[in-house]
Amino acid sequence: MKITILAFGIARDIVGGSTLDAELPETCSVGGLREILFSKYPAFQNLAALAIALNAEYAQDDQMIDARDEVVLIPPVSGG
Numbered sequence: 001m002k003i004t005i006l007a008f009g010i011a012r013d014i015v016g017g018s019t020l021d022a023e024l025p026e027t028c029s030v031g032g033l034r035e036i037l038f039s040k041y042p043a044f045q046n047l048a049a050l051a052i053a054l055n056a057e058y059a060q061d062d063q064m065i066d067a068r069d070e071v072v073l074i075p076p077v078s079g080g
Helices: 009-015 030-040 042-047
Strands: 001-005 019-023 051-054 069-072
Touching: 001 009, 009 019, 009 069, 030 042, 030 051
Parallel strands: 001 069
Antiparallel strands: 001 019, 051 069
8 A cells, every 4th residue: 555654853854855655565554664664764763762643643553554544753852
């Protein structure tokens, strides 16, 4: 399945833009997507954390992704 992933902060820098088109297996979990991203973009492995949201809610690695889902990469946030 083909999905479009939104990227923010340093995740945007790593993937080279605010969106990323990705081809995933027909059945793919959030954890599977994380593995694909780590393989294609090793810089993600250097982050303290990388949250993935589906449809505006933080997702667990065992959640399945549907082609209609809004997928967002949320890198660690710091501030003061």
